[in-house]
Amino acid sequence: MTEQSTVSAFVERKVEAGGFTIRYLEAGRKSDDSAPVICIHGAGGLRLSPMHEMLAKTHRIVAFETPGFGASPANERSRDMAELAGSLCAAVAALGITSYNLMGTSFGGKLATHMALQDGEKVQSLVLLSPAVFRPSERPPMGTPEERRKVMHAHPERFPLASANPEVDSKQEALVRRLIGPPRDAELEQKLPGLAVPTLAVFGSEDRLTPPDMARFYRQHYGNAHLMLIYDAAHLVDLDRPEAVTEVVGDFLARKERFLVSEQSGVIHP
């Protein structure tokens, strides 16, 4: 393992798993009793948001860079999503983690779903942010930077997505195109009802890439899914409204399904 400080509380490390050298960013308390949160990024690659920083105050966060993304060599070896998920499960195991919470964003939501199916009871909860397991048959136009910005953000003035590296982008896009599968994945859908892990599927009310009308399919197919709409957020919910996302995700990580019942006091003055 190598170690290098980043500007945030996160530290960069690497782990060998499944024949890959996998980079990851880590922060938060290791001594905590609660299981760590394993984060699987979307098609745009590994990025941290204010949500990760806020969650790191209460949880140990491990954000993997999926093989084939970022500066890692092009991944031509993983034949499908299940196999790629297997490599990430191996990375979790290589870190000595035997019980964990899993968070997947967009493309990473589908990858995390495959991981949850493989790792079974090790996974305490599954959080899916703008997940791409069920997708509309048509995508909104994203050809120009302006079109892309409009699809990704409802509030680009808050935490805009960093500008892309075209070379890295095209490598990542090729991998995503090869692995993501159809908008409705019959083979995966068959397995979903057996997924008993408490699942929170989070959607931005203004998301046009994985629109909130897709949310209902998670409720209908996953074994134990709760839906949460983030008002006035687009695809990058954790950049558009990080406080709102962190509050509900943090509560779900802490209390699982009991997050339904408020513990906030209504007392105005004692």
Add this chain to the structure above:
Amino acid sequence: MKAALFNPIRYSGSSPSGWPVAPSAYDLEIGQRSMLNGLENLRLADEIGFDWVTVAEHHYAGFSLTPNPMVLAGALTQVVKRAKIALLGPTVPILNPIRVAEEYAMLDNLTGGRIIAGLLRGTPNEYVTYNVNPAESRDRFEEALALIRRAWTEPEPFGWQGRFYQYRSIAVWPRIVQTPHPALYMSGSSQESGAMAARNRVGLGLAFTTVPLASVAAKFYREEANRLGWQPDPDQVIYRMGFHVAETDEQAMADMVESGAAKPHVGLTMANKAVLAGAMSSGYFGKAAEEQKERVAPRDAVQRIEQGQILLGSPDTVWKQIRRVRDEVGAGILDLFPIVPIADRTRCSIELFGAKLLPRLHEN
């Protein structure tokens, strides 16, 4: 055109001016009779062919005895057999929007889908009622609108992480009857509200305004809608105004004078200087606040006719006044409230409107 009879269920006894009005001024017998008379007028409106009957929300004064219009609408479902029941409407930013969605769904089931769903910001004094900051009114409203729509149309339980509203799980039973949901309206006298109505594709209600101001507001709303790629139909613009019809112009004015309704009257917010000052500084009225305040300036009967705030006179005179609203505002729905608080005159006015004006209105 279509016509609605709006009955705010005004307290028919005398009550002190100002807002709020002390509950001690409420005479129990008069109050109960006012409510039953109001219910009877709305039943009558249905019987004689009004297209809609309308109820609204106001608090703490004799101007209206319906702090919860949903309750009155529940009673109306049992006596109004044909007309649509329009709620124009609940003051959404001071309420629980899920409760509003549920109540609408109940009413839509009780009427077989005859509910019109206005969602309003209300008058600024209402923000005192439930202690809500009027400065946040527009943002609360727009979020509540999105939430209510989603609550009506989402087939699975879902949570909502908003700016002003937070729910872990929402699943409205009974489901709303109309597909995808009842016709939606919001008030839109200011440019801010007109733009919001256009971008949310909801109908526009213009109330307690003047024909010149309403014409500008309706034009702005249509232009905004066109710019966003859609075109409101005539039924998507409602113009609310007072009315009193008698056999002759002289009789109509005499009824006004006799009842005291001919004198200028002060609206709910203006009746409390502190509330008005607070509303003005909160930005409640939007950028053109002075112009918006002008809408509700006290005027006598003649000025109110000139400004298109009331229809008053014989059927022929009133027909001319209606044509002006149609031509200048382009409103497809006239939402009419009785302005002479004398029970038998009001009844005659409603009947006369039904016999002489509804047929002409429906042809146009």
